[in-house]
Amino acid sequence: MARTSAGRSSLSRAVDLLDAFDSGSVYLTATELAARAGSPVSTTHRLLGELTALGLVERSPDRTYRIGARIWEWSARSPGAAGLRAAALPHLQKVHHAVRQHAQIGILVGQDVLFIERLTAPDAVVNYSVIGQRLPALASSSGLVQLAWLPEAEQEAAIAGGVRHYTPLTVTEPDRIRHRLAEIRRAGYVANDGFIHTAARGIAVPLRGHQDDVLGALSVIVPNDAAPVRPYVSLLQNAAAAIARDYAALTRGRLA
Known part of the structure; x- marks a missing residue:
């Protein structure tokens, strides 16, 4: 070269x-x-x-x-992000129809989360994510829910990189981030209330591959109000399970 x-x-x-x-x-x-x-x-x-x-x-x-x-x-031929998007899209559409806000797929790239698909509505709450654009993983529900399953050394590298205060609710202190990642791993989901915009709440679950490895995140961005989180989590977890099944079939060449 x-x-x-x-x-x-x-x-x-x-x-x-x-x-x-x-x-x-x-x-x-x-x-x-x-x-x-x-x-x-x-x-x-x-x-x-x-x-x-x-x-x-x-x-x-x-x-x-x-x-x-x-x-x-080239990207359309990729079995990674493109394959995940293809398997996820029908289920993402169902999630979007249910919440009528934002529904999206993000993958971890270094210390950022890259959004590979996003569905929205004209009157939806503010959302800074854009297809093909990155956000700091530590500030994003899609990023945090993937960081939670990384080895400790990789988590520490992300924490050392820091994250700015988007709002007064953004968690930036290293010890609080560590505690939060452990909490996310125990719960199996994350809910960020006002981390990037005070009016918005990000709720995310991991998307898993053949060997239970985390391939990406499925999330919704909804109003940061008093609505209970559990119905959103159940919706996302059911969709994530269906996406994992279809992704496995797709990558084995058996998806109808």
């Missing part, structure tokens, strides 16, 4: 350019991409030419760039 003058590979720098896009900035100029990626403008132009030729980015008439459709093609 060719190396740049700074000793980093061209592939590494190309990935930095792709990472520079986010849900709030889907169209970026070469100059903006260079600034976000910390890459020289000349190197950025060269890499963008190669990425465009490969279909990994697309150039618009106004000279801005966007993520290319070929990346979507």
Whole structure:
């Protein structure tokens, strides 16, 4: 693999350019991409030419760039996130129909949770999650319910990374986070009341694979009111069990 003058590979720098896009900035100029990626403008132009030729980015008439459709093609072939989404979607739709708020699927990526599917309603409570976007795992119900089943060393790495106060209700103190993760593991679910927005409550359960490993999280975002949590938890746990069954069949090639 060719190396740049700074000793980093061209592939590494190309990935930095792709990472520079986010849900709030889907169209970026070469100059903006260079600034976000910390890459020289000349190197950025060269890499963008190669990425465009490969279909990994697309150039618009106004000279801005966007993520290319070929990346979507690759992700659609993945047995991981794409397979989980395919198995989950019918059951996610039922959950969404029942709560008439937000229902979503998130997977853990490092110390963040990445949302791979989300269903919502026009008059639903505020929700900061967006498909293809990440939130800090320690602040998100979808993240916490997955962190709870990680080895202690990985939990400690996430805790050491810290999390900012989104609201006065966000739990940020290391000892309280540890206690909360242990509590989530015992209960089998999490309910975050006002962690990211005071008006919203996130409730999540783990999605499990063939060997009871945690593949992701199924969650709802509902109003942070006095409604009991247990009916939501039961709804999510029943859906999670059905998703696990269909995911197992899908990955074994037996889903009808």
